[in-house]
Amino acid sequence: MTTVALKPATMAQALTRALRDAMAADPTVHVMGEDVGTLGGVFRVTDGLAKEFGEDRCTDTPLAEAGILGTAVGMAMYGLRPVVEMQFDAFAYPAFEQLISHVSRMRNRTRGAMPLPLTIRVPYGGGIGGVEHHSDSSEAYYMATPGLHVVTPATVADAYGLLRAAIASDDPVVFLEPKRLYWSKDSWNPEHPTDVEPIGRAVVRRPGRSATLVTYGPSVPVCLEAAEAARAEGWDLEVVDLRSLVPFDDETVCASVRRTGRAVVVHESGGFGGPGGEIAARVTERCFHHLEAPVLRVAGFDIPYPPPMLERHHLPGVDRILDAVGRLQWEAES
Amino acid sequence: MTVMEQRGGYRPSPPPAWQPRTDPAPLLPDAEPYRVLGTEAAAKADPALLRRLYAELVRGRRYNVQATALTKQGRLAVYPSSTGQEACQVAAALALEDRDWLFPSYRDTLAAVARGLDPVQALTLLRGDWHTGYDPHEHRVAPLCTPLATQLPHAVGLAHAARLKGDDVVALAMVGDGGSSEGDFHEALNFAAVWQAPVVFLVQNNGFAISVPLAKQTAAPSLAHKAVGYGMPGRLVDGNDAAAVHEVVTDAVRRAREGGGPTLIEAITYRIDAHTNADDATRYRGDTEVEAWRAHDPIALLEHELTERGLLDDDAIRAARDTAETMAADLRERMNQDPVLDPMDLFAHVYAEPTGQLREQQAQLQAELHAEQEGGH
Numbered sequence: 001m002t003t004v005a006l007k008p009a010t011m012a013q014a015l016t017r018a019l020r021d022a023m024a025a026d027p028t029v030h031v032m033g034e035d036v037g038t039l040g041g042v043f044r045v046t047d048g049l050a051k052e053f054g055e056d057r058c059t060d061t062p063l064a065e066a067g068i069l070g071t072a073v074g075m076a077m078y079g080l081r082p083v084v085e086m087q088f089d090a091f092a093y094p095a096f097e098q099l100i101s102h103v104s105r106m107r108n109r110t111r112g113a114m115p116l117p118l119t120i121r122v123p124y125g126g127g128i129g130g131v132e133h134h135s136d137s138s139e140a141y142y143m144a145t146p147g148l149h150v151v152t153p154a155t156v157a158d159a160y161g162l163l164r165a166a167i168a169s170d171d172p173v174v175f176l177e178p179k180r181l182y183w184s185k186d187s188w189n190p191e192h193p194t195d196v197e198p199i200g201r202a203v204v205r206r207p208g209r210s211a212t213l214v215t216y217g218p219s220v221p222v223c224l225e226a227a228e229a230a231r232a233e234g235w236d237l238e239v240v241d242l243r244s245l246v247p248f249d250d251e252t253v254c255a256s257v258r259r260t261g262r263a264v265v266v267h268e269s270g271g272f273g274g275p276g277g278e279i280a281a282r283v284t285e286r287c288f289h290h291l292e293a294p295v296l297r298v299a300g301f302d303i304p305y306p307p308p309m310l311e312r313h314h315l316p317g318v319d320r321i322l323d324a325v326g327r328l329q330w331e332a333e334s
Numbered sequence: 335m336t337v338m339e340q341r342g343g344y345r346p347s348p349p350p351a352w353q354p355r356t357d358p359a360p361l362l363p364d365a366e367p368y369r370v371l372g373t374e375a376a377a378k379a380d381p382a383l384l385r386r387l388y389a390e391l392v393r394g395r396r397y398n399v400q401a402t403a404l405t406k407q408g409r410l411a412v413y414p415s416s417t418g419q420e421a422c423q424v425a426a427a428l429a430l431e432d433r434d435w436l437f438p439s440y441r442d443t444l445a446a447v448a449r450g451l452d453p454v455q456a457l458t459l460l461r462g463d464w465h466t467g468y469d470p471h472e473h474r475v476a477p478l479c480t481p482l483a484t485q486l487p488h489a490v491g492l493a494h495a496a497r498l499k500g501d502d503v504v505a506l507a508m509v510g511d512g513g514s515s516e517g518d519f520h521e522a523l524n525f526a527a528v529w530q531a532p533v534v535f536l537v538q539n540n541g542f543a544i545s546v547p548l549a550k551q552t553a554a555p556s557l558a559h560k561a562v563g564y565g566m567p568g569r570l571v572d573g574n575d576a577a578a579v580h581e582v583v584t585d586a587v588r589r590a591r592e593g594g595g596p597t598l599i600e601a602i603t604y605r606i607d608a609h610t611n612a613d614d615a616t617r618y619r620g621d622t623e624v625e626a627w628r629a630h631d632p633i634a635l636l637e638h639e640l641t642e643r644g645l646l647d648d649d650a651i652r653a654a655r656d657t658a659e660t661m662a663a664d665l666r667e668r669m670n671q672d673p674v675l676d677p678m679d680l681f682a683h684v685y686a687e688p689t690g691q692l693r694e695q696q697a698q699l700q701a702e703l704h705a706e707q708e709g710g711h
Contacts, residue, residue, distance in 0.1 A: 110466045
């Protein structure tokens with residue numbers, strides 16, 4: 001039996017490795033976007049791919065997001081498997097018409113004759129001191145569009161496993177990369193990458209008995225930190241990392257809430273019309289008789305994303321999460 | 335070093351890297367739309383091709399008339415007619431090889447039919463029983479596209495992918511004068527030129543975007559001139575001259591196939607009918623204008639040329655009309671049958687595998703349908 005050597009790797013490195021392995025395994029996989037070739041992407045996620053696979057496989061496109069996604073649709077129609085990089089969350093908006101009117105519904109409109117196996121990578125979320133238009137949490141828009149899968153990793157291993165699964169999927173996948181976790185490190189063996197993770201499965205990151213924190217992407221480490229801090233208050237919090245917003249894993253989430261009887265949904269995206277409302281509703285509809293308190297939400301404020309010097313007031317942090325946990329009607333238990 | 339630090343040693347110089355990238359002159363469209371019929375060029379045209387174009391035009395006009403009638407009878411939800419534009423529709427389809435791809439807009443059902451698509455399948459979207467009534471791979475016809483110009487980048491991507499795979503395939507994308515104002519028009523042409531993709535853009539300038547005339551759409555010298563800005567040739571053609579459209583599109587397709595890159599073609603034509611049956615064209619244009627264009631009818635132009643030159647006799651004209659009537663009768667008969675609909679199809683192709691929530695909703699609809707049946711419907 002050999003011991004697998006685990007090394008610290010960043011999420012960005014795991015994503016690069018996933019792209020490289022997918023391109024090596026399947027000649028129809030094409031990476032395209034702004035600055036993805038010579039530069040290797042502004043976050044260096046496509047570093048080295050143009051050199052290894054040539055510029056026809058990792059292509060610097062003109063600076064036009066609708067054109068990037070629109071041409072990727074045509075490439076997918078001809079049997080390629082494009083992986084598109086949108087440079088930043090808010091720069092993906094010009095591509096929304098292609099995304100909503102074509103990407104999400106080509107399979108449906110053609111009765112399955114023309115599926116579009118394409119992956120749209122979107123660095124998203126705040127916390128990196130970005131100036132205006134560089135920190136949006138745009139997942140609610142994608143979730144509201146039938147026909148798309150919406151996936152977001154929170155760990156280095158998941159970044160690899162979920163991106164491989166996204167590229168292998170015959171459905172279009174919006175792959176949301178939490179920007180502030182790009183440089184997060186984890187013990188991971190890049191020589192023997194972990195298995196491809198199935199899309200649509202949430203995972204319990206930290207087991208607990210008192211209440212469930214339902215979260216995803218950049219808020220997962222924050223929730224884990226909050227769970228540690230909560231021990232001092234006598235709360236043993238469970239943390240569920242959704243990993244996939246569409247399809248939504250009701251089973252894992254509800255199993256956890258039925259065990260704990262309390263739930264707080266945590267995300268950076270605004271609360272009004274945000275993912276938390278949908279999640280709270282689903283939990284309430286399915287677990288009403290197990291709930292000791294209303295499902296609460298800890299979300300970003302319902303404001304345009306703030307300037308970098310003020311963003312710490314906007315982002316859900318440990319204190320705001322613990323405050324919400326404190327409001328879960330504990331007195332009723334005694 | 336700044337100018338100050340150089341203490342007078344600074345000499346202004348031109349921008350270091352600039353030079354003209356391409357000579358724009360060869361890309362410019364001709365001053366007049368290219369014409370064949372009624373010109374010396376007609377003598378060089380292949381008589382067999384002209385006769386085929388004629389038969390297809392007659393069939394195409396009949397198709398437009400029949401589809402419009404079916405709309406009045408309530409058999410189609412809506413029909414955006416290409417009456418008056420049949421030369422563009424037919425010639426574009428015939429200029430392509432079997433392996434090539436057509437990217438039509440919603441007004442281009444006739445082009446799809448001319449390419450071999452079953453007329454009933456081509457009208458599925460407009461009847462409303464599904465969005466696309468055909469497998470796009472069967473005749474290499476992309477789904478009829480409603481959001482304007484959004485199919486153009488698809489054509490570019492498909493042509494680019496084909497070239498990357500080493501396939502000898504050209505994509506022809508059709509768009510209107512209104513569509514040329516859309517951002518996707520710009521992005522598609524730019525990508526096509528940068529990638530030198532084997533794609534041909536055919537703009538049918540039919541004078542109107544619903545009610546808005548071209549003068550309110552663009553200040554460009556012509557739509558074909560826009561090509562120059564992208565570094566591709568622009569061509570102007572009389573869109574009602576089927577022989578001319580066929581020649582110009584064929585040339586552009588050949589050029590694309592040989593690695594010469596994309597071409598933008600502007601075909602000058604006219605939308606004889608209103609935008610759709612739901613539109614009232616008298617609110618924005620006069621009869622005089624419409625009558626002037628009726629006098630430049632694509633079928634009349636070609637019929638005149640062929641009969642003048644003794645290439646078409648009464649029998650041939652009758653044969654073309656009979657073929658068209660047979661098509662129309664078949665279309666009428668099949669469109670008068672109610673389509674068989676299965677509501678459960680709604681969930682069939684949203685994803686490769688339905689998600690849990692779709693399975694729940696599917697069960698809900700199934701239960702509702704059962705209840706309806708139980709209720710004696």
